[in-house]
Amino acid sequence: MDADLLFERYRELQAYVGWTEADAARINAVADQVEPHLSQLVDDFYEEITRHPDARKVITGGQPQIERLKGTLIVWVRELMRGPYDRDHVAKRWRIGWRHVEIGLDQVYTNVALSRLRSGIVRVIQQYWRGPVSESIEMIESLHKLIDLDLAIIEDAYQCEHLKRQAQVERLAAVGHMAGGVAHELRQPLNVIRSSVYYLQHARNPTPEKTGEHLERIDRQVKLADGVITAMADFAKLPSPRTEPVNVSQCIMETLETIRLPDSIELNVDCPATALMQADASQLRIVLGNLIRNARDAMRDGGRLTIDVSALGEHVEITVSDTGGGIPPELLPRIMEPMFTTKARGIGLGLTISRAIVTKHGGHIRVHSEVGGGSTFTVVIPSAAAKPSDTGATQP
Amino acid sequence: MTLQDLNTHAVSTMRRILVVDDEPDIRANLTDILGDLGYEVDTAGNGNEALALVERKAYDVALIDLKMPGIDGLELYRRIKKIHSATVVIITTAYAGGDTARAAMAAGAWEIVSKPMDFNMLLPLIEGALTQPAIIIVDDDTDLCDNLWSILHDRRYRVGIAHDIDDAQALIEARDFSIALIDLKLPQGDGTQLLQLIKARQPDARAILISGHRAELDDAVRAATGPSPDAVCYKPIDIESLLTTVRDLTRA
Numbered sequence: 001m002d003a004d005l006l007f008e009r010y011r012e013l014q015a016y017v018g019w020t021e022a023d024a025a026r027i028n029a030v031a032d033q034v035e036p037h038l039s040q041l042v043d044d045f046y047e048e049i050t051r052h053p054d055a056r057k058v059i060t061g062g063q064p065q066i067e068r069l070k071g072t073l074i075v076w077v078r079e080l081m082r083g084p085y086d087r088d089h090v091a092k093r094w095r096i097g098w099r100h101v102e103i104g105l106d107q108v109y110t111n112v113a114l115s116r117l118r119s120g121i122v123r124v125i126q127q128y129w130r131g132p133v134s135e136s137i138e139m140i141e142s143l144h145k146l147i148d149l150d151l152a153i154i155e156d157a158y159q160c161e162h163l164k165r166q167a168q169v170e171r172l173a174a175v176g177h178m179a180g181g182v183a184h185e186l187r188q189p190l191n192v193i194r195s196s197v198y199y200l201q202h203a204r205n206p207t208p209e210k211t212g213e214h215l216e217r218i219d220r221q222v223k224l225a226d227g228v229i230t231a232m233a234d235f236a237k238l239p240s241p242r243t244e245p246v247n248v249s250q251c252i253m254e255t256l257e258t259i260r261l262p263d264s265i266e267l268n269v270d271c272p273a274t275a276l277m278q279a280d281a282s283q284l285r286i287v288l289g290n291l292i293r294n295a296r297d298a299m300r301d302g303g304r305l306t307i308d309v310s311a312l313g314e315h316v317e318i319t320v321s322d323t324g325g326g327i328p329p330e331l332l333p334r335i336m337e338p339m340f341t342t343k344a345r346g347i348g349l350g351l352t353i354s355r356a357i358v359t360k361h362g363g364h365i366r367v368h369s370e371v372g373g374g375s376t377f378t379v380v381i382p383s384a385a386a387k388p389s390d391t392g393a394t395q396p
Numbered sequence: 397m398t399l400q401d402l403n404t405h406a407v408s409t410m411r412r413i414l415v416v417d418d419e420p421d422i423r424a425n426l427t428d429i430l431g432d433l434g435y436e437v438d439t440a441g442n443g444n445e446a447l448a449l450v451e452r453k454a455y456d457v458a459l460i461d462l463k464m465p466g467i468d469g470l471e472l473y474r475r476i477k478k479i480h481s482a483t484v485v486i487i488t489t490a491y492a493g494g495d496t497a498r499a500a501m502a503a504g505a506w507e508i509v510s511k512p513m514d515f516n517m518l519l520p521l522i523e524g525a526l527t528q529p530a531i532i533i534v535d536d537d538t539d540l541c542d543n544l545w546s547i548l549h550d551r552r553y554r555v556g557i558a559h560d561i562d563d564a565q566a567l568i569e570a571r572d573f574s575i576a577l578i579d580l581k582l583p584q585g586d587g588t589q590l591l592q593l594i595k596a597r598q599p600d601a602r603a604i605l606i607s608g609h610r611a612e613l614d615d616a617v618r619a620a621t622g623p624s625p626d627a628v629c630y631k632p633i634d635i636e637s638l639l640t641t642v643r644d645l646t647r648a
Contacts, residue, residue, distance in 0.1 A: 194513065
């Protein structure tokens with residue numbers, strides 16, 4: 001994490017606990033008294049740590065490592081007592097939390113062990129305190145604030161790093177899953193290409209027509225393979241939408257022109273001619289295209305495809321309904337996951353991409369489906385009339 | 397060509413291959429390649445089409461894509477096995493490995509072939525499967541049939557199953573086979589009748605009669621006026637000795 005940002009955050013936390021220069025002065029004043037007891041305090045701290053099997057197991061280097069760690073901890077307490085509580089101080093605390101993730105030390109142990117160290121320091125100070133009791137109470141309060149601040153930074157670093165690593169693991173799993181799906185989708189066209197090549201090389205008496213047929217097939221399958229790669233590339237770097245007022249009806253018609261619907265599917269479109277949405281037309285065509293193709297594919301034996309648009313104040317709602325077999329309830333939560341598909345052909349990115357696009361527009365997608373009753377997908381997009389200035393591009 | 401050859405060829409026809417894949421281009425390509433090699437090729441784009449074909453014709457080999465809409469390749473294989481268990485099923489898949497492929501092997505698929513298919517491997521695999529001896533089992537005990545199917549299939553025999561004389565007749569008329577394992581007691585008659593039929597239709601085929609009663613079997617064999625079995629086998633079947641007998645008879 002950026003050291004300046006981190007220090008800024010520390011300053012915020014200081015303000016939150018009411019930390020002042022007076023607190024710093026009180027603690028610095030007793031630093032010399034604590035100094036001779038550092039090694040005993042640290043020994044006690046590690047005794048606590050090593051009593052817990054889960055905490056002990058992260059110390060893999062045995063006694064030499066413990067000695068090293070004790071040295072580090074002595075420096076930590078010394079810096080705690082003497083300051084200065086500057087950028088460098090905070091960065092060092094951050095690294096402790098980071099290190100705990102690295103070695104797999106649960107934060108629970110940081111908390112209990114620090115609690116022990118805290119009471120140890122208080123005990124030492126009280127033993128040598130010669131001033132008024134009221135001042136000793138103030139001093140101890142200052143110490144608590146300081147240790148809590150340190151702990152907050154360590155915790156923060158721990159959480160931050162922990163989440164980062166978790167996300168990495170999940171990303172890796174997703175990449176593996178995706179690689180498998182892409183492999184399947186590329187091997188299909190390769191299979192056709194390879195078999196056509198085999199035929200052309202080995203056929204006994206291929207007619208010119210046959211040869212032409214196989215060459216065309218190779219060409220067609222190369223295009224299919226290229227389409228898979230394009231879909232992947234689109235998914236990998238979906239550009240932020242460049243939104244402008246878009247006529248919804250026109251966008252739907254343009255999308256329908258690119259999709260072949262069999263005669264067995266009856267198409268109904270009901271859209272107010274003037275409805276405007278604040279959208280990136282090229283991206284919305286991807287969304288509508290995916291939903292319409294899915295609806296078509298859900299109705300192999302024919303049916304009715306209905307596209308309904310209603311402008312509801314700040315939003316435009318576009319519903320795409322089919323009269324196909326519907327989605328089983330157990331599959332519903334998964335349909336927008338990347339690489340999830342029930343189709344024999346397809347990498348399962350259509351709905352994932354669609355949702356990503358709609359979310360970036362500041363809208364959302366809903367689905368309602370009943371087995372035997374067909375499916376309805378509803379896309380909600382900001383209307384252009386309501387928020388002409390909102391580009392939506394800044395939405396997460 | 398000898399008379400015996402003629403007799404054999406009266407039953408045997410062109411080798412039939414069924415290709416099941418939802419990709420039309422691959423169906424067309426396999427039809428071209430296998431057709432060019434002299435196989436009779438039928439194709440189906442999904443499981444239901446395939447089952448309709450299998451109900452009408454006995455296929456020697458079926459090449460089935462694992463991932464298809466509707467009935468997937470594995471389920472299709474299970475259903476084909478019930479209709480015509482002697483069909484050698486080769487599962488094709490664009491997935492490198494995976495649980496489904498393993499399940500297909502466990503269910504008795506002959507081989508899993510990955511896509512893109514290597515024809516220098518696939519074609520000898522098909523030809524090799526077709527030269528493996530075919531065995532028919534005729535017994536009304538379905539569990540025994542299933543067990544023998546698995547045991548013989550593991551040793552690379554192609555195994556057809558019939559539970560009564562009618563089923564058995566259909567099998568005998570449809571295809572050449574090397575050995576028939578026949579239960580002496582069948583629902584519509586006794587095994588010696590079937591033995592007679594087999595020897596008449598496929599003189600090259602060997603027959604093993606099976607019975608739970610040693611005396612009964614011996615009596616039946618003695619009493620039978622027609623051809624005698626090439627071997628007999630008593631229940632409970634000693635698998636090792638049955639396998640030895642089968643091996644010896646297929647070599648002879």
